[in-house]
Amino acid sequence: MPAEAAPHRQGPRPDWVAHAVLLLGVLLFFLPIWIVLMGSTHDAATIGRGEVPLLPGGHALENYRAALEQGGAGVPVGRMLFNSTVMALAIAVGKIAISIISAYAVVFFRFPFRQLAFWSIFITLMLPVEVRIFPTFKVVSDLGLVNTYAGLIIPIIASATATLLFRQFFLTIPDEFVEAAKMDGAGPVRFFLDVVLPLSRTNMAALFVILFVYGWNQYLWPLLVATSADVETIVIGMVKMIGSEANTDWNIVMATCVLALLPPVAVVVLMQRWFVKGLTETEK
Template sequence: MQAAPPADRRRRRADLLTHIVLILGVLLFALPVWIVLMGSTHDGAAIGRGEVPLLPGAQGLDAYRRAWTEGAVGTTRVPVALMLWNSFVMAMLIALGKIAISLTSAYAVVFFRFPGRMLAFWAIFITLMLPVEVRIFPTFKVVSDLGMVNTYAGLIIPLIASATATLLFRQFFLTIPDEFVEAAKMDGAGPLRFFRDIVLPLSRTNMAALFVILFVYGWNQYLWPLLVTTSADVETIVIGIVKMIGTESNIDWSVVMATTVLALLPPIAVVVLMQRWFVQGLTDTEK
């Protein structure tokens, strides 16, 4: 029997090493999620004693029922269903608002010629240099003065502008051939029709990719909702989890872990459902 050529052996060793690294990476990221999932089926006292569950417990789905309808003991007892809804509304409107504002602002900068056009673009771009912590207290003062504390508007409006998305759409619009613009002018298409019939269809994959990123960004917001919400009616799921584990004692760990699992489901669903458009938007270069 003839031995495999050295090149084939090296390739197989490289493939084996690659798969080992991938498996270790999956275990590294998946193990904490698995522990949380299994912990949600165990009694909270067992978890409080420091036991690390790796197999399902006898409690089953009871912690999910209590979390969904009642919330956790020792907190304001906000049902997880309400917190998930608040987070979903916040994340969805932030993502849609960022895309809408970024699309129109990038379209104006690229396809219109007016005094101060590049000054406006650089004014938007410079905001990337300012961390959120620098802007958050002036923003809170404005929101408070406008009476938007403890409202959906206060949660969403300050976060719907995105310099990063504007920059990405601008760079994409610059790749649209000038022939498209000239053909639209010859057909008598105005700016709004050109935007609707040409620019938007070409931008669909980019919009889908950005939507996934921005939805997860809005879903994971912590600092801003912590400042602008004090009412349980607009409490988000991230703030709810922090409050559940913020007490010194009497933490219902099974409900906390069940809430954490439920908080993972909407972002995972968005990523899975839009995976094809997400990957295409990040990699497709055809116009």
């Protein structure tokens, strides 16, 4: 009898449905950005006629120069970008610093009402910003911090979410590390600087990206506090640049939108490796 033919083994077939859905999602997210990018290179008349440009025009340099130097509502975009960068950096660094220290105290110190302190921080997650924004503004106004960087940053610099994440990570640090540090004569400050901080680098990097974007996209709080052009952020500036349909220079607005995208995109791209590692790393 002839030997039976060996069964033909087929390699893994690609999931075309998943690839099609992924491609559709990319198009849905990228198409508006592409339209804004192309619109920023055309003149105001082209966009004013209702055309949707999909190819670059010849007015890119003048549009971006006008946005950086003139901007809208009398505030140069360069100034608004600087204000937003200061605010986002201070919020990200401040939230991480406060959260990591508070989580360190809750996990590694034994003091009365320790759990009550933690749950008091945690319960603020249930309070949306809108609930406490008017009493917070009253406090800021009484302290004379309206139209200042301190007024923009300090009221939203604490983060219960970051405190919770750092606490959960600190609970995974083996007790042997603590005992070894005590045997070496390391106090709380040295243990924090030499052991806890190095182990938390990837977590801090991941949180920095998230918190920087969070601070950059702030709208409601700067809308109340930044009533002066000196501290106006780019998000508020873009809204003010959009007036009536007849009086809006859409080419300048689109150029401003592109410029507003650059800092958060740069942070995500530059810290992508650390960001992914901080979210996925399980071996501590």
